[in-house]
Amino acid sequence: MxxxxxxxxxxxxxxxxxxxxxxxxxxxxxxxxxxxxxxxxxxxxxxxxxxxxxxxxxxxxxxxxxxxxxxxxxxxxxxxxxxxxRLVDDTVPGDRYRVGAVNGPMLGGLVHRLTEAHPGAHVSTQVSWSGEELSAMVAAGRLDYVLVGVCGDAPPPSEHGLTWHVIAVEPVFVLMPEDHPFTVLEEVELGALRDTQWAVVPGDGCFGDCFVAACSRAGFTPRTMYEVDINSCIDLASTGDAVALCQPTFRRTPGLVSMPLAGAPLRWRHLMGWDPEGPAAAFGPQVLRYAAEAYRETAERSTRYADWLPRHPEYGAVPHQALV
The missing domain is CATH 1.10.10.10 (Winged helix-like DNA-binding domain superfamily/Winged helix DNA-binding domain)
Incomplete structure (x- = not known):
């Protein structure tokens, strides 16, 4: 860092x-x-x-x-x-879609839908682990839209005056080797993992604190937490050196299984934001719809998550709604 x-x-x-x-x-x-x-x-x-x-x-x-x-x-x-x-080109919104995203399941599907529906438009992307940084870029006019994730009911970045819309609410799963004895279960009790090491990708917000609080409710204090990139999360989970906290839409990786935690003790919300006074706002609902479609498609590809969702209807893609 x-x-x-x-x-x-x-x-x-x-x-x-x-x-x-x-x-x-x-x-x-x-x-x-x-x-x-x-x-x-x-x-x-x-x-x-x-x-x-x-x-x-x-x-x-x-x-x-x-x-x-x-x-x-x-x-x-x-x-x-x-x-x-002052030096950027004079492409107008509708011919240009500049999207920023924190690690999440929708960016690829969103880009596909934008380029398919608007073949003449210029689509560009910017990724970061910091939703705050990307939100500031939208406020400064360097991006048109931003996809972020926030923990539980925590607010999205609020100091830049963006309007935010909920795309999906999802539980946090854990990633472990497919030969782990817990993978035969439907769900894993968080307390059963008290002796493990943990891995997670970095981000701003309160997720780390919420994870520690969830472990405390389960009766233990978590051991080492490795803050690493996605590839290192996969490596640590593959070797059994750590259990990785992951999104349920995590792409299928040979040798690994993503497992739901019993009672869904950790929750994540995917949001899209834009400047309500900016020129890109007119196209915001359209881009939001593409992002929601991309999320549903990704969720359907995750067999375990797709099986889990009907039993937990409060999770998954939600009707479009504005937070602010």
Whole structure:
């Protein structure tokens, strides 16, 4: 993990708000998720950035140094974005679809539908593990639409004024070798995995905290959590070195099985967002429909998930609805 501009924005937000609770509200994050982010940033920089007590959060000497540099870098980056936008081509919305996505099951199917339905349009994509970063790109006019995932009932990135629509609600499955004794079951109890190591792809938001809370409810504290890319998740699961937390639509991989957790203790929502005041908003419902179709198609290809869904009708693709 490397220091990124979004980390500097978090540090500035905490300093401006004067406390983590106020900063979490302004950033649209749960306070435990923001606390976890701050700890990761401090680990990257090698020291504490804030002294925290009942009176709030005050920058340390290291924090002051970071803030001084961040207040130069962030405006400079914003100016760079604005200058770059002046140089983009004059393609108009409807002839151009620029889609950003966090790791999820819909991007490929969405691109296929866009290029098939609009053969003359220019379709481009941008991927990141950070929904916050992609949402900022939509707000800056560098993307038209963004696909993100959020944990449970957590809000999507809220500081950029995007309107958000729910595409699907799904449980979190676990990925394990096909010869694991639990794969003969219909569902795996989370508590039965108390002695395992875990693997997950990175992301912003509160998923890590929600996972720890779910393990606590199941009566244990999780052991090592490896934060790795998708290929490394597959490798660790294949060798039995870790159980990987995965989406139920995870593409079938030889030697591996994705298993549902009993009671669905972890839930994930797939959302699409766009700027309601931007020119791409007129085509938003159409793109949203393509994304929902792509999700349904992907869910149908996942045999175990397709078998699981009829018994859990509250999950899967949902009727189009706006959050904000």
């Amino acid at each position: 490397k220091l990124e501009l979004r980390h500097l924005r978090v540090v500035c937000a905490i300093a401006e708000a004067g406390s983590l609770s106020k900063a979490s509200s302004s950033l649209g994050l749960a306070q435990p998720a923001l606390t976890a982010q701050l700890h990761r940033i401090e680990a990257l920089l090698g020291g504490r950035l804030f002294e925290r007590d009942h009176r709030g959060a005050r920058p340390t000497a290291l924090g002051e140094l970071v803030l001084e540099r961040a207040r130069v870098l962030l405006p400079a980056f914003s100016r760079l974005q604005e200058d770059a936008l």
